[in-house]
Amino acid sequence: MPVKRMIGVVLDHGIAPLLLIPSIILLFIILVGPFFYMFWTSFTDLHYALPGREGSFVGFENFRRLMQQDQIFWHSFLLTLKFVFWVVTIEFILGFALASLLYHYIKQQRFILTLLLVPMMLAPITVGLIWKLLLQGDFGMVTYYMRMIGIIDLRTAIMSNASLVMPAIMMIDVWQWTPFVTLVMLAGLLSLPKEPFEAALMDGAVRWQIFKDVTLPLMRPIIALVILLRGIDAFKEFDKVFILTGGGPGIATEMLSIYTFRINFKDWDLGYGAVCAFMVYLVVLIMCSIFYKAIYWHEGRAKPAKVKIS
Amino acid sequence: MTAVATLVVVLVLFLTPYLWIFLTSFKTRLDALADVPVWTFSPTFEHYPKIFIDKGYLSLVWNSLNVAIFSTLLSLSIGVPAAYVFARYDFAGKEDLFFFFLTTRMAPPISIVVPMFLLFSLIGLTDMPIAVILAHTTFNLSLVVWMMRGFFADIPREIDEAAMLDGHTRGGTFLIILLPLASPGLAATAVLCFILSWNEFLYAFILVAFESRTLTVGIPGLVTPHGTLWGQVAAVAVVATLPILLFTFLVQKHLVRGLTFGAIKG
Numbered sequence: 001m002p003v004k005r006m007i008g009v010v011l012d013h014g015i016a017p018l019l020l021i022p023s024i025i026l027l028f029i030i031l032v033g034p035f036f037y038m039f040w041t042s043f044t045d046l047h048y049a050l051p052g053r054e055g056s057f058v059g060f061e062n063f064r065r066l067m068q069q070d071q072i073f074w075h076s077f078l079l080t081l082k083f084v085f086w087v088v089t090i091e092f093i094l095g096f097a098l099a100s101l102l103y104h105y106i107k108q109q110r111f112i113l114t115l116l117l118v119p120m121m122l123a124p125i126t127v128g129l130i131w132k133l134l135l136q137g138d139f140g141m142v143t144y145y146m147r148m149i150g151i152i153d154l155r156t157a158i159m160s161n162a163s164l165v166m167p168a169i170m171m172i173d174v175w176q177w178t179p180f181v182t183l184v185m186l187a188g189l190l191s192l193p194k195e196p197f198e199a200a201l202m203d204g205a206v207r208w209q210i211f212k213d214v215t216l217p218l219m220r221p222i223i224a225l226v227i228l229l230r231g232i233d234a235f236k237e238f239d240k241v242f243i244l245t246g247g248g249p250g251i252a253t254e255m256l257s258i259y260t261f262r263i264n265f266k267d268w269d270l271g272y273g274a275v276c277a278f279m280v281y282l283v284v285l286i287m288c289s290i291f292y293k294a295i296y297w298h299e300g301r302a303k304p305a306k307v308k309i310s
Numbered sequence: 311m312t313a314v315a316t317l318v319v320v321l322v323l324f325l326t327p328y329l330w331i332f333l334t335s336f337k338t339r340l341d342a343l344a345d346v347p348v349w350t351f352s353p354t355f356e357h358y359p360k361i362f363i364d365k366g367y368l369s370l371v372w373n374s375l376n377v378a379i380f381s382t383l384l385s386l387s388i389g390v391p392a393a394y395v396f397a398r399y400d401f402a403g404k405e406d407l408f409f410f411f412l413t414t415r416m417a418p419p420i421s422i423v424v425p426m427f428l429l430f431s432l433i434g435l436t437d438m439p440i441a442v443i444l445a446h447t448t449f450n451l452s453l454v455v456w457m458m459r460g461f462f463a464d465i466p467r468e469i470d471e472a473a474m475l476d477g478h479t480r481g482g483t484f485l486i487i488l489l490p491l492a493s494p495g496l497a498a499t500a501v502l503c504f505i506l507s508w509n510e511f512l513y514a515f516i517l518v519a520f521e522s523r524t525l526t527v528g529i530p531g532l533v534t535p536h537g538t539l540w541g542q543v544a545a546v547a548v549v550a551t552l553p554i555l556l557f558t559f560l561v562q563k564h565l566v567r568g569l570t571f572g573a574i575k576g
Contacts (some may be wrong), residue, residue, distance in 0.1 A: 008481025018481075019391040020407070023451055026388060030444050031414050034425035039346040041425065089324045098320060105313035114559060115321055118328050121558045123509035125526045126547045130331045132392055132533060133540060141347040142332055179324065180569065187566040187574055225573050236418045239511045243530050257420040264424045267518065288416045292409050295573045 035281070041274035048268035055271065062275040072251060073276060076259040080183055083166070083255060084234045087173045088227055094174065095226075102182070113186070116179040117310045124176070124239035131172045132244055150273025159245060162252040169253060172240060175231075181226055188222035189215075221298035228291040232284055256280050328551075333546035340495035342540045357541040358549075367528060367546060374524040376552075377439055377514070378507040381446035385503050388447075389454030390496070394484055396455065397462035398470070408459075412571065419512045422448060427516050437519035445513035450503040453568065455501070460572035461495030462488060498564035502555050508554060527548045 003301065010018050042062055047053030066073055083087050098116075119127065134142040139159030144153050158164045194261060200210045216223075238257035241247065247254035247262065252264070264273035334342050336353035364370045396408060426445060430436045435444075465488055473483040489496070512527040520525065525546070532543045558565070567575050 005481075007485065008479055011480040011484055016395050017401045019395045022388045023392045023411075023455065024407075024442075026447060026451060027411075027414055030426065030448050031417065031422060034422050034429055035375050037429055038421065038425035095555055101313055101316065106317065110562075112317065114390070114562060116324055117558055117562070117565070118555060119324055121505065121554055122328070122551050123511065123513040123526050123554070124333075125509075125529050126551050129529055129533065129543065129547050130327050133334065133544070135329055135332060139343050139345055142327075144345070163406060175324065175327065184566055184570055184574055190576070222574060225570060227568060232416055236420070238420055242511075243533065256419065260420050270424070270428065273424060277424050279420075280418045281421040284418050284421075288413050291411075291416075292412060295459070295495070295571070298573055 007262065014187060014261075021128055037275045038277055038281075041271055042278050044271045046270040046274075048270060053271075055137075057155060058271070062272045065164050066275050066279070072254070073259060075251060076254050076256045077279075079166070079254070080235060080237075080256045083170060083173075083237065084231055085171050087177070087234050088230045090170070090174050091178045092223075092227060094178045096185050096223075098178070099185035099189060100181040102186055113183060116182060118179075119176045120179045120183075122176070123259065125243055126244035127176050128240035129173065131168075131175075131240075132159070135168060160249050162249050165245060165253055169241060169244060172239065173234065176240075179232060181230065184222065184226045185219070188219055188226075193219050221294060224294040225291070225298060226304075228287060232287045232291065234274075235284060235287065324441060331544045331547050332541055335548045337541055337544075338455075339539075339541060343523050354541075357539075361542040361545050362549070365542075367525070369521075370525045370528045371549065373439065373522050374508055374526070375447065377524055378504045381443045381450055381507045382438075382500055382503040382505040384443065384449050385450035385454045386496070389451050389513050390458050390489075391484075393455045393458030394462050394488070396459040396542075408455075410454050411452040415449050415456070415571065417448060418449075419510075423513055423516045426513075428468060432519060436517055437522065438519065439522050441517040442514045442522075442524065445517055446507040446510060449506060449510075453503060453506065453571075454499055456571045457499045457564075457568055458492065458495065460567060460575070461492045461499075464495075489530075495564065498561040498568065502564075502568040503559045505554050505557060508550075 007019065010016060041055070042057040043057055045058045046055035047063070089278045102112060106112060122130075130265060131142075134140050135158050136143060137159070143152070144160065147154060152158065152164070156164065158168050192215070196214050197210060200214050205213070236257060237255060238261070241253050241255055241258055243263070245253045247258040256276070257280065260273060260276040263269050263276055267273075333349075333351075335357055336355065337348065338350055338354050341348045341351045354559050358383070362371070380522060396404065427436065430441050434439045469491070470480075473487045474480065478486065508524075509526065511525075514524045514527045515530075518524065529543075529546060529550070532546060534540065561568070
């Protein structure tokens with residue numbers, strides 16, 4: 001097998017890092033290339049729907065428009081930040097509570113977790129679809145029970161009500177991703193060393209004190225990881241909103257990804273769309289570098305010593 | 311006792327929505343659209359053949375399989391050797407490169423898909439499954455590198471040394487000794503790659519033409535403002551999700567690691 005021999009040759013001659021080259025090349029083609037193309041496009045007037053907008057250089061015009069003229073972009077930006085804040089907060093609290101419950105009181109954790117995992121393993125587009133059915137105005141199952149217990153009245157259709165639709169989408173995200181927080185937090189709780197808890201018990205600490213002074217500090221890196229992961233993911237939210245509302249009613253649910261999608265693939269305003277895409281990328285990149293720091297913070301407890309082979 | 315009761319309520323809340331779409335896929339039109347939710351009914355099996363055979367959605371399942379399998383294979387064949395190098399060798403800029411892999415995993419699809427669409431149409435690559443397969447390696451390749459680095463790092467270096475004392479070359483040690491030892495991790499990684507690719511919507515939606523669209527791409531078009539055939543829609547949703555749920559149970563042990571980029575070992 002030639003591939004096998006090639007790998008063998010590379011490893012045996014101390015030039016192992018060469019094995020990284022295929023992956024780096026691939027990532028350059030599918031990621032770095034498009035990234036710089038986006039960067040370039042954002043300085044042009046490229047537009048697929050207007051004549052004479054062939055993509056000539058316009059300098060910072062698109063950035064100026066974003067900063068000074070585009071209120072909808074900033075509406076979307078703010079909406080997305082609010083979404084991220086609320087879903088991450090609620091998912092974290094619920095997920096952590098659920099993980100503690102499983103940790104302390106339930107023996108068949110594995111079986112329960114298996115059931116809990118269902119929402120988070122569904123394709124986001126099907127999650128949107130499921131809830132679109134459940135929240136139908138005239139025959140939706142959830143709508144029916146919400147009316148029955150009097151949360152909403154007869155005339156209200158949640159998905160076309162500008163003040164209810166965002167909370168509904170947040171609730172759906174909470175439904176889908178709370179199990180993720182539970183899963184990770186439970187794994188974190190199970191991985192904690194036992195001694196600090198025994199010592200605290202010996203000292204006569206009550207449960208609340210143990211949670212506050214032992215559990216929380218030990219869990220802090222994992223908490224940071226889970227919050228950042230969810231934050232990054234929520235910031236990128238597209239699929240569910242796309243199928244549930246498409247950004248409507250009006251622009252009530254037009255989050256950043258949906259807005260960027262609209263500018264690029266409905267208005268075909270690609271030069272300006274590139275600026276929007278670039279902004280989304282920038283925010284994610286910043287969150288990502290914080291995430292990276294958090295990983296090393298977490299591993300700081302048991303980071304394997306670096307030993308050089310060869 | 312209250313703990314168990316709470317848990318039961320929680321499970322009902324998290325599972326009922328999925329149960330509902332499952333039930334709907336076996337309901338007649340009348341039952342599906344009833345004002346008062348119908349929980350017990352005599353099932354009909356007409357929706358599945360209607361949507362998958364008569365309306366040809368079976369080919370979308372095939373397209374999804376095609377994309378998911380090849381994207382997984384591509385990511386594994388390139389990513390596993392890279393992960394091994396990250397786990398066992400030191401070189402200048404290693405951690406920076408590793409961070410670069412992380413950023414590719416996190417990159418927002420909406421930002422990448424726009425320029426990718428423009429570049430791919432320049433070279434005539436859109437409308438072909440290969441476009442989506444390549445696009446899905448943006449997240450799957452780094453998933454492989456991140457997960458497999460951890461699995462290789464879990465294998466003690468003494469095993470490498472013992473194998474080499476036995477006369478194995480370094481390449482032989484990797485292929486004959488380490489790869490089999492890491493195979494449970496490898497299997498889990500492969501399944502996760504498959505799931506992520508199968509579930510992905512935006513790249514596939516933008517990059518692929520009508521004939522080669524995947525199952526997720528076929529979903530939004532089924533929902534129309536009026537007269538949505540919910541039975542058939544539900545049937546598609548069930549087929550798009552049930553195999554994935556079964557797969558999940560296979561890899562549950564490694565799920566935490568996979569979904570936290572190896573940062574937390576489940």
